[in-house]
Amino acid sequence: MTEEIVKSALSKVMYPGFTKDIVTFGFVKDINIDGTAVSFTVAITSSAPEVAQQIKDEATEALKYVGATAVNCHVQAPQMPKESSSHGKNIAPQVKNFLMVSSGKGGVGKSTTSVNIAIALAAQGLKVGLLDADIYGPNVPRMMGVADVKPEVNGNKVLPIKAYGIEMMSMGSLMEDGQSLIWRGAMIMKAIEQFLRDILWSELDCLVIDMPPGTGDAQLTLAQSVPVTAGLTVTTPQSVSLDDSRRSLDMFKKLNIPIAGIIENMSGFIAPDTGVEYDIFGKGTSTPMAKEFDTEIIAEIPIEPAVRTGGDEGKPVTFSAPDSESAKRFVAAAASIWATIEEINANGGVDNQSVQPTTPPGVSACSTGGSKAAPASSGGGCGCS
Ligand SMILES: Nc1ncnc2c1ncn2[C@@H]1O[C@H](COP(=O)(O)OP(=O)(O)O)[C@@H](O)[C@H]1O
Ligand SMILES: [Mg+2]
Secondary structure, eight states: OOHHHHHHHHTTOBOTTSSSBTTTTTOEEEEEEETTEEEEEEEOSOOOHHHHHHHHHHHHHHHHHTTOSEEEEEEEOOOOOOSOOOBSOOSOTTBOOEEEEEOSSTTSSHHHHHHHHHHHHHHTTOOEEEEEOOSSSOOHHHHTTOTTOOOOEETTEEOOEEETTEEEEEHHHHSOTTOOOOOOHHHHHHHHHHHHHSBOOOSBSEEEEEOOSSSSHHHHHHHHHSOOOEEEEEEOSSHHHHHHHHHHHHHHHHTTOOEEEEEEEEEEEEOTTTOOEEOSSOTTTTHHHHHHTTOOEEEEEEEOHHHHHHHHHTOOHHHHOTTSHHHHHHHHHHHHHHHHHHHHHHTTOOBOGGGOOSSOTTOOSSSHHHHHHSOTTOBTBSSOO
16 A cells, blocks of 8 residues: 555545545645555544534545555544524524525625625635525525526425535526515525525524615514524625615614625726726725724625626536635635634624514514504514614
8 A cells, every 4th residue: 555545545535515535635644654554634624523524434434445454544623613692583493594695786796795605604614604695586596506406305394405515595496497476574584594594504503694775574584583693794885785785784783683794896897808897886995994993804805707607507606716806805804704703602692682573573663464463452572663
C-alpha cells in the first residue's frame, strides 16, 4: 500500500452534498501506512454527525476495495454549535438560525441573493436550508434548477428538495405550473407556519428565507413563529428603492431582529467583454441609510449577465461561475453574515417573546382576514402597528 493508492482511493469519496471529493477539498491529512493497515485524518467543516459517519463508511469501503485490511479513519469536525441560544417561540426547533431576506420592492434581486447566499453558506461547511416564502412569486425552484421537481411526501409531512448541497422548499414546488393564488392575510400566515412545521427540514445551521417584498403578514408571522436570528435587506441604488428598503430595515428594528447588513444589488455594471465596471444607478447611495440603521453594505453586487443567466438556467453564479465578481462578493457577504450570526448567538441570541400576538392562536391582529375575527379589545403587541 502506498500513499498514492490511498489518496487515489479516497478521491472517490465525495463530500456529502457536494460534487467534490474529500481529497480535492484538502480535507485528508496525516496518512499513515503500515503494510496493509491505513490510518488517516479527515478534517471537515461540518459538525453534523451524519456527515462524519458517511465519510467514515465510504472511506473505509474505498480503502478495503484497494486492499487495505485495517482502516482507521479519524474524522476531525468542529464542535457541534451549542443549542441555539435563542429564546421564545420556535415551531421549527431543529433549525438553529433563521436569516430573513427582505426587500422593499420586487425585482431588486432578493431571490437571486437568497439563493447565492444560501449556496455560499453551504460551501463554508454549514448545513443550510432555503425557504422560498415569496408565495406570490416563487422563483427559487427555477433559480435552483429544480423547477420540474416535485417533492416527496412522507405521511402528512413534505421532504425538502435537495440541490447544490442545500435543502429547498417553495410554494412553486407544491402547486401546479403557472397556477396563481390569491392570498388573504390568514392564508399567508397558515402557509408560513406550514413551511416551518410540516416540511421535514434536517438539523440545519441556518435556514435562509426569501420573503415576499414589503413588510406584511408573512414577515410578521415568521417573526412570531421562530426567533429570527438576523435580517438581510436587498436594495438597488436608486432612491425609490432606498425609500422602500428603509421600511424594511425599520421593520427589523420593530420586530427586534438584528440586522446582518444590506446588499446593494445592481450596483454598477460589469461589461462581459472588457470587465470594465460602469456606474449606472449610482453606486454607494445606500451608505447613509446603512449608517442610519447602524449597519453596513456587506456587498455591492454588479449587474453581470452571468447572474441573470445563472438564475434563468438554474445554475447560480456562486456555483457555476465562482470566479465572477458577483460570486466572489456573494461569498464574502455570506462569510460576513455568518460572523454576525455567531456574534449574535455568543451575546445571548434573540428572543421573539415581545412580538407574540395578543390575539388567539392563528389569528393575526394585522391580517385583513384575522382582524374581523379578533376580539375588539385586542390589537396591540404585534409589532406592526
Ligand atoms: N446583479 C445582477 N445582474 C444581472 N441580473 C440580475 C442581478 N440581480 C438580479 N438579476 C436578475 O433580475 C431579475 C430579478 O431578480 P430576482 O432575484 O428575481 O428579484 P426579486 O426576488 O427581488 O424579485 C432576475 O431575472 C435576476 O436574474
Ligand atoms: Mg423573488
